[in-house]
Amino acid sequence: MYATERQQRIAGIVIDEGRVSVTGLSALFGVAQETIRRDLDQLQADGVLLRVHGGAVPASRTSSAEQSLAAREATATEAKERIAAAAIDLIPRGLGGAVHIDAGTTAARAARLLAVREDGNASLTLITNSITTAAALSHLSAPAVRVIGGRLRALTAAAVGAGAIEQITGLRPDVAIIGTNAVHADFGLSTPDEAEAEVKRAAVSSARRVIVVADASKLGEESLVRFCSLEDIDALVTDGEPDPELRDALRAADVDLVRA
Template structure:
């Protein structure tokens, strides 16, 4: 295989899955890792990818890149819908207790399903807290949910309440299950998001909950954004739409994280 053909295939793989590793590419193409690194260096010079430790990611992928909630809602819609359905199964229709729902596009789909579902018994009310304006509006229409909205400064790009007052409210809560979104989930860095204020609220949610369920589509796996808000050993369950890459799968297993494939 010519070098240009190999490099085109590497670019195609980046576009498809968002990240490639030197070791995996070396095995796939039957060439030395040094050859793959030279390919990645050239492709980075051409602006076709960005080098990271052990491999490369999309050129558009940066630690501070963040799209609006509306834009994210249109991305990987089918995968997020499947994840939301799997998340709903974590809350049996006989459940009586408290939930905490983080702001995000996948958690918003979960909230829609939760609001639409009828409980097994008329008195099976669920207490739900959220820092998301959009999710609060969805949940408010449901008669069987007791809604608590966490106040604070609203980030326009995500519609999430953040800041010291939001965190202070979370320190006084002990929900049974927290459903958390993440921009990145990696074996070395843990769970991360681009914004420091939002990361602080997510961290407070993780610390408050008795059980932490992370909702992250496969494009977020082995991605590291700017601010870590939780280690893998602080998570109980990861719901995603594809098997995690080998290194991440091993790390999740080592920390006892249950992986649910939607």
Template sequence: MYPEERQGLIARAVTDAGRISVREIAARFDITTETVRRDLQALEEAGALRRVHGGAIAPERASLVEPAVGERRQVAGDAKRRLAEVVASRIPEGFGGSVFLDAGTTTGALLDPLARRLSGGRAEIVTHAVQHAAALAETGAVALTLLGGRIRALTGAAVGAQTVREIAGIRPDVALVGVNGISADFGLSTPDGDEAAVKRAIVRAARRVIVVADRSKFGAESLHRFAGLDEVDAIATDEAPEGALAAALAEHDVEVWAAQAREKEATT
């Protein structure tokens, strides 16, 4: 196989999996680790991947990459809708507590199913996301509180010292938290420091923390860690994680609510 052909296959493998190790590549193509590293260097110079310790990741998984809300709405839309229904189904009928809804497009997929589930009850939704609040206010289905702070244009979320103080002064029963990355070693992470501070405050304030993440976030590590897996009660996702992340979640007794598993149960 020519080097150019092999490098094309390596780039495709990284794109498909999000991450691949030097050992995996060496075994797959029966080449030395030195040859793998030369291939990875050439592919990184071409912008096809980013090299990390022990292997490579897709370029969009770099620690500071953060697409705008409009771009993220187009990614994994069906997956986000499926996992949103899973989350809503886990909220008891007649729930009369408080729910903190984090900013982001994955949590944004929860707006309609959550409003339907809580409509007519005594529940209240608290959020720092301007777009979430606007959409929920239009429905008039639930009591709603919007926290203040400096609005970050990229995500439409209130951030900063004021937001963190306001979160520290409440105790929501459930927090639905979005992430940019979730990994066995690094935990939950996001690219922006101000967003990380707000998410950290949410995790500390809530009685129960539910991470809402589609499978594209598995294994990804952004620059700022805001919580460990030991601080999470459950993860709602479209497809159950495997490998090291699955083992780490089990070790910390984190429940996994997978839409894929729920769909299989419904058809049997």
């Protein structure tokens, strides 16, 4: 097999599986590990993947990579609906308090489900820094919607910056539903953008109870900027099965693991 053909196959494998190892590829193709390392170096130079310890991951899953809101809305839609439904099941009916809704796409689904749940929404207030979530709820007479203002980040349609943080820290919602780009046993919860991380950090700190929503692709991953530790959250709602290390870390942090 020519090197270019092997590299094309490696590129396909890393995109399909999300991660490859040097030892695994060496066994698969029957070539030396040093040959595989050269292949990975070339694919990294071509922008296809990122070399990590022992292997490689797709370039799209690097710590600073971030999809647009539209792209994320079209990803794992069924899983996100199940996760959102399971998340609002953790919120007592007739709560009558306030729920902070993060700017993530799964959190936005939870907001829409929560808004139409028949449980006395007239006394519920939804707080959000997501412009798209606020717009989606604007036609409803109840629950009340409080919009956090600030600098608009176009990629995610989220209000960020000092103004947003000041408003969030001045509130004390009963529950916060928070999205994340990554959940890791050691690194905690993280996201690619520092401004988004600061807003999430403020929301986590201000709420009495924190529910994190994350589909299976986020588990065991690390993004660029950490915004809280596992000890800072109360529940993780996901459609995936955490690896043993993450599962043990969640248990040690007393985090309720809810599978949707």
